[in-house]
Amino acid sequence: xxxxxxxxxxxxxxxxxFQAASLKLHTAQSAITxxxxxxxxxxxxxxxxxxxxxxxxxxxxxxxxxxxxxLLDLRDEAVLQVGNPAIVERTLKLGVTELTxxxxxxxxxxxxxxxxxxxxxxxxxxxxxxxRVKLLADEIDLMIVPNAFxxxxxxxxxxxxxxxxxxxxxxxxxxxxxxxxxxLSRYPMLANRSGPGMFLDRWFTSVGFKPQTHMTSxxxxxxxxxxxxxxxxxxxxxxxxxxxxxxxxxxxxxVTPALPLLPYAAVYKTSRISDFMSTVVRxxxxxxxxxxxxPIIGPTPRHAT
Numbered sequence: 001x002x003x004x005x006x007x008x009x010x011x012x013x014x015x016x017x018f019q020a021a022s023l024k025l026h027t028a029q030s031a032i033t034x035x036x037x038x039x040x041x042x043x044x045x046x047x048x049x050x051x052x053x054x055x056x057x058x059x060x061x062x063x064x065x066x067x068x069x070x071l072l073d074l075r076d077e078a079v080l081q082v083g084n085p086a087i088v089e090r091t092l093k094l095g096v097t098e099l100t101x102x103x104x105x106x107x108x109x110x111x112x113x114x115x116x117x118x119x120x121x122x123x124x125x126x127x128x129x130x131x132r133v134k135l136l137a138d139e140i141d142l143m144i145v146p147n148a149f150x151x152x153x154x155x156x157x158x159x160x161x162x163x164x165x166x167x168x169x170x171x172x173x174x175x176x177x178x179x180x181x182x183x184l185s186r187y188p189m190l191a192n193r194s195g196p197g198m199f200l201d202r203w204f205t206s207v208g209f210k211p212q213t214h215m216t217s218x219x220x221x222x223x224x225x226x227x228x229x230x231x232x233x234x235x236x237x238x239x240x241x242x243x244x245x246x247x248x249x250x251x252x253x254x255v256t257p258a259l260p261l262l263p264y265a266a267v268y269k270t271s272r273i274s275d276f277m278s279t280v281v282r283x284x285x286x287x288x289x290x291x292x293x294x295p296i297i298g299p300t301p302r303h304a305t
Contacts, residue, residue: 001042003075006068008035009047013065017055039064077274089118092280095131095143096123097195098220099237099290108287115279127218128195132267141272144284146195147265155273156265157281160288164196164259165238169230170251178254181209188214188232190223196262200235203260224250235259237290264288 011021012032022029040047047061057065079088092112096105101123109121124134128145135143135154144159166184175183189211191197197216204211214232217223223234224241228249244250266281 001039002035003072005035005039006071008032009039009061010065010068010072012036012048012055013057013061086117088116088276090276091120091122092142093122093124093140094280095134095140095145096125097128097131097145098125099240100144101125103240103291104287104289107289108284111283111287112280115283116276127193129193129198129218135267135269138269142266142268142277142280144264144266146199147263148195148198149267153269154267155270155277156267158263159266159281159285160264161261162237162264162290163239164200164235164262166233166235166253166255166259167224167241167245167250168227168233168253170248172230173233173251173253178256180256181207184233184253184255185209185211188212190214190226190232190234191216192218192220192223192235194218196235199262200259207257237262240290 007025008021008031011024012018015021015024018029018032018036022032025032036047043060043064045060046058047064049056049058076090079090105123109123112119112121124131124140126134128143128148131140131143131145132149132151134140147156147158149156168187173179173184173187191211191213192200193216215223215226217226220236224236224244226232227234228244233253238252241250245252266284268277
């Protein structure tokens, strides 16, 4: 029994077909078929139901897939723990939120490639509540999100804190500043319903702030667009969107008490603890930086079509 045979079995089961597995493993479909046949011959069992057109596992097939995953994970762990980082070959499915993707993700990927030149990073950009579901389903290996979850199944390691500020369309708020939260509550709020919103909801309760939520979204860009349209006040990481203030599209509000710092964490399953994950977390903490947007992100020139 070889790792190539086990990989073939695992990916046919995971992806639902021999052709998809061959593409994943960068080999011919005939090679995948041969590896499965070799396994069946060695074990003297059928792993797939040949009466079905799709690649449907038999009961014995399901049992072996479970063992195959454990053996492949152990192989990868051994390479990561013992081998030179320069020879490590694997894919890191990395879940990040929208603003991380627009700011410091590219720096993190570059740093990861400097340490692990043969590691392929596959980013998954989504709301933190959706990334949590994907992490539980093993669709991603690790997520970097606002630290709003408490789950014993996860390892949660801090990577940094982001400053949050209130913003709105210039002229929407007429009170003299600095203003207090009671005065701010007179205006509709555009709330983030993912990680930042979950974190701030608890803080709002602790300080007795009851905002009149007007709209909610998982997208920071959507919330900012609604704020630019004058539909309410919102909160964002600072100073990532300072260019919108400089362009006169948004105004930063001076509110007392100030919003708390938003903690970010690298989160992964306890079953995935390894030196590799520790290195990813360490590099994430080094690269954590919301101060600048990517050069391509900015206000659209007025003459652009």
